[in-house]
Amino acid sequence: MTERDDIIHETHETSVVTAFEGAVPVDTRQPSPIRRFSSRYAPAVAAFFTVIIVWEGLTRLFSVQSFILPKPSEIITSFVETSSTIWGAGFNTLIEAASGFLLGTTLAVATSLAAARWVGFREGMLPMAIALNATPIAALAPIFNNWFGLTNPFSKTGVVAVVVYFPVMINTTRGLLEADPAELELMRSLAAPPTEVMRRVRIPNALPYFFASMKVATALSLIAAIIAEYFGGPQDVLGQYIVNRAQLFQFPDAWAAILVASLIGLTFYALILVAERIFMPWHVSMRRS
Amino acid sequence: MPPAVEARGVGMVFGRGAEAIEALKDIDLVLAPGDFASLIGPSGCGKSTLLRLIGDLATPSAGELAINGKTPEQARLDRDYGMVFQSATLLDWRNVKRNVELPLEIMGFESEARAAKAQEMLALVQLEHFADHYPWQLSGGMQQRVAIARALAFNPSLLLMDEPFGALDEMTRELMQQEVLRIWEETDTTVVFVTHSIPEAVFLSTRVLVMSSRPGWISDEITIDLGTKREEDTREAPRYFELITEVREALRRDERGKA
Numbered sequence: 001m002t003e004r005d006d007i008i009h010e011t012h013e014t015s016v017v018t019a020f021e022g023a024v025p026v027d028t029r030q031p032s033p034i035r036r037f038s039s040r041y042a043p044a045v046a047a048f049f050t051v052i053i054v055w056e057g058l059t060r061l062f063s064v065q066s067f068i069l070p071k072p073s074e075i076i077t078s079f080v081e082t083s084s085t086i087w088g089a090g091f092n093t094l095i096e097a098a099s100g101f102l103l104g105t106t107l108a109v110a111t112s113l114a115a116a117r118w119v120g121f122r123e124g125m126l127p128m129a130i131a132l133n134a135t136p137i138a139a140l141a142p143i144f145n146n147w148f149g150l151t152n153p154f155s156k157t158g159v160v161a162v163v164v165y166f167p168v169m170i171n172t173t174r175g176l177l178e179a180d181p182a183e184l185e186l187m188r189s190l191a192a193p194p195t196e197v198m199r200r201v202r203i204p205n206a207l208p209y210f211f212a213s214m215k216v217a218t219a220l221s222l223i224a225a226i227i228a229e230y231f232g233g234p235q236d237v238l239g240q241y242i243v244n245r246a247q248l249f250q251f252p253d254a255w256a257a258i259l260v261a262s263l264i265g266l267t268f269y270a271l272i273l274v275a276e277r278i279f280m281p282w283h284v285s286m287r288r289s
Numbered sequence: 290m291p292p293a294v295e296a297r298g299v300g301m302v303f304g305r306g307a308e309a310i311e312a313l314k315d316i317d318l319v320l321a322p323g324d325f326a327s328l329i330g331p332s333g334c335g336k337s338t339l340l341r342l343i344g345d346l347a348t349p350s351a352g353e354l355a356i357n358g359k360t361p362e363q364a365r366l367d368r369d370y371g372m373v374f375q376s377a378t379l380l381d382w383r384n385v386k387r388n389v390e391l392p393l394e395i396m397g398f399e400s401e402a403r404a405a406k407a408q409e410m411l412a413l414v415q416l417e418h419f420a421d422h423y424p425w426q427l428s429g430g431m432q433q434r435v436a437i438a439r440a441l442a443f444n445p446s447l448l449l450m451d452e453p454f455g456a457l458d459e460m461t462r463e464l465m466q467q468e469v470l471r472i473w474e475e476t477d478t479t480v481v482f483v484t485h486s487i488p489e490a491v492f493l494s495t496r497v498l499v500m501s502s503r504p505g506w507i508s509d510e511i512t513i514d515l516g517t518k519r520e521e522d523t524r525e526a527p528r529y530f531e532l533i534t535e536v537r538e539a540l541r542r543d544e545r546g547k548a
Contacts, residue, residue, distance in 0.1 A: 182378045185346055189372040191365050192395045200391065204382040282382040282423055 070252040079256040086241065086253075090260040093238040096153060097225040098268075100160020101217060107161070108169035109210070115169075116176035116202055117194065126173065133166035141228040156228040156237075163224035164217040171213035175206030208283055211276040218268040222261055291358030293447055293479040294320040294343055300351035300504075301338055312338045314504035316352065320496075322446070325473055325480045327490035327497045329536065330543075335505025336483045337451050343481060344370050344449045357446060364447075368396065371440030371478075373450045377432035379424040385411065385435050386420040392443045410438035413472060430461040434468065441476060448473075448480045454489070463524075466492055470519055487540070491532045492519060499536065501543035509539040 052072050058064070059071045066074060079086070111129075115122040141159050148155040179202050187197045229239020238257050245253040276283075301313040312335040320326050328336040341347045342354060345361035356364035364370065379388045389407040398406070411417045414434040424432055433453055440448060450469075454462045466489060473480055484490050490497045491513055499509035513532055515523055523529055 180378070182374055182376060183380065186372065186374070186378050187395075188346065189344060189365065189370055190392050190395050191368055196395050200394070201380065204380065207382075280382065 067249055067251045070255055074252040075255045075259060078250075078252040079259055082253055082256060086238075086257050086260045089236050089238045089241045089257065090264055092234070092236055093222070093225050093229065093261070094264050094268075096156040096228075096237070097160055097221040097264075099153075100157040100225065101164050101221040101268075103157065104161035104164030104221075105168050105214065105217065108165045109172060111165075111169050112172035112176055112206070113198070115173045116206075117198065122173070122177075126170075129166060129169060133170055137163045137166070138224050138227045141224075141231045144228070145231055145233065150233050153234075155233060156225055159228040160221045160224040163220050167220070168210070168213045168217055171209045172206050175209030176202045179205040204280075207280045211272065211280070214272050214275075215269060218272055219265055222265045222268070226261060290322055291355070292319045293322045293324065293357060294318060294481065295355040295358075296343075296352065297354075298352035299339075299342065299349045299354050301335065301342060301347070302350045311504040313342070313349075314506050316505075316507060318498070318507060320479060320481070322479050323477060325482065325493055325495045327482045327484055327494040328500055329484055329487065329490045329497055330500030330505070330540070331502055332485065333505075334500040334502035336500050338505065339500075340449055340451050340481060340483050343447075344372055368392070368443055369446050371443070371445035371448045373433070373436050373440050373448070373453045375452045375455050377424070377429075377436040379432055379435055379439075381424055383423075384420065385416065385422050385424070385427070388424065388435055389438045389442050391439060396443060406442055407438075410442050411435075413441070413475070414438045414468060428461075430457050430465055433457065433465065437469070437472065441472065441478070444476070446479060448478045450480065450482045452483050452485070455484075462489070463521075467521075469493065474517065487533055487536050488524075491515075491529060491536060492524060497536055499539040499543070501540075508543045511535055511539060 055069075056072045059069060064071075111125070115125060138159065140162060141155075144155045144158050148158065176198075183201050183205075184197065187201055192200070225237075226239040226242070229237045230243055233240070235241075235244070238261050242254045242257045245251070245257065296316045296318040299313060299316040299318075300311070303310045303312055316339060328339060330336050338347065342349050343356065343361065345356075345365040348361075354361055357369055359367070359369075379385075380391065383391070386404070386407050389410050390403040393403040393406055407420070408417065411420055414437055416431060416434055416438070419427065419431065424435070427435065436453070454465050457465060469480075470493060472478075480493075482490070482493060492515075494513050497511045497513060498507050499511065500506065501508040511532065515526070515528060515532070
């Protein structure tokens with residue numbers, strides 16, 4: 001039994017007794033937040049530093065050339081020295097990724113709501129969407145460059161939006177449709193009109209699916225933006241920077257730019273986690289652990 | 290005043306052709322307002338199906354069914370039903386208070402009226418101190434009491450309960466039975482209660498309808514003359530045991546009749 005099960009179990013037992021003996025809410029005591037935080041994340045932090053140290057040690061020991069794998073110390077040096085350039089490029093890439101993410105997610109949610117509401121729309125659209133979802137959409141990048149122009153930011157934003165659209169749409173639609181049949185029956189017994197069922201049962205039920213797909217979409221949006229940049233366009237973006245530095249054999253610079261991309265991705269992901277906590281505090285994954 | 294429930298020759302068939310299953314056949318039933326009627330019978334006798342027909346969660350394939358003198362659909366649209374299912378079916382994302390308010394929100398009540406009513410209902414099921422708790426923080430019995438509070442929040446004339454205490458332990462179950470009786474006395478609701486526990490049916494009901502299976506029909510009816518005031522002592526009264534025996538024999542008679 002995990003710690004969480006234990007806590008729930010305890011709450012359960014105490015509640016039964018107190019409920020019938022005058023009903024007093026239950027207090028579940030927890031260890032201090034700092035201790036919980038450190039005991040939970042210490043292994044991850046230790047593993048991270050171990051990997052860095054082993055990486056540094058092995059590359060030194062075997063004198064690995066930096067065009068194959070630079071030492072972490074070289075990457076950090078480059079990261080510090082070129083910080084204004086790579087963060088500037090990172091910012092531009094983030095703008096593409098974030099605006100594509102917003103556009104794609106918005107369209108996806110709109111489609112999902114329509115698909116959950118109208119059976120005909122759903123049956124017509126979903127099979128095609130599932131087929132398109134299996135297509136490697138980043139391959140569209142050169143075509144988008146052709147449609148909107150190499151320097152038009154929408155060439156990149158558009159690719160990101162399409163890449164983000166499908167997983168968010170498919171998962172959100174599933175969440176809207178897979179509401180608990182008992183809950184739907186309850187709504188029926190209350191003579192709730194479809195809009196009420198949507199608002200009070202289907203949408204809350206879809207939130208976990210929606211957030212799970214958004215978490216996947218954060219990483220996808222950066223991948224799509226950088227790949228779209230590889231195919232040309234403005235130079236002060238991560239994709240072009242990485243391509244250029246690699247061509248000049250400045251691999252630590254390229255790795256420093258990848259590090260920037262990864263930090264941006266992590267921040268993006270963390271923002272979604274925060275949003276998730278705000279919008280669905282009731283969910284299983286949010287219960288004290 | 291029209292009967293709370295009036296069924297004439299009601300039948301229900303699932304599927305069609307060779308695979309059709311006749312779940313209910315020739316159900317005749319009249320329940321007066323204020324009755325506490327239990328449907329009891331073996332698994333698969335169609336007692337839940339009959340409850341679902343009464344509650345307009347399914348439509349009979351034969352016969353006439355009237356609820357408060359209306360069609361079941363009209364009764365549902367008029368919100369004559371409060372339903373309690375075997376699982377509490379609380380919405381996880383709402384705390385206890387907002388779960389109880391759900392029907393009132395759908396009906397368009399103002400937030401103050403809702404809060405007042407929810408408070409009253411939670412007092413009725415003795416959970417007023419748990420208003421801000423979430424369903425997962427409650428025991429099974431407490432969750433089921435929230436479901437009862439929700440079902441009664443809009444003063445429905447009929448309370449339909451489908452094995453509401455089936456998942457509870459014996460002690461909690463007996464406490465819940467007391468609560469339901471108290472609520473039934475305090476409100477003037479007609480209750481249709483599906484169970485497969487003989488003591489539960491006898492303890493709670495004014496009438497026990499014994500059902501037999503394949504096809505499901507009402508094979509016996511036993512009037513429970515234990516008076517309206519029932520307490521823990523009732524469970525030890527000789528008459529209580531006689532009635533339990535009577536219901537048990539009625540159930541056995543059906544099984545023998547088929548064998």
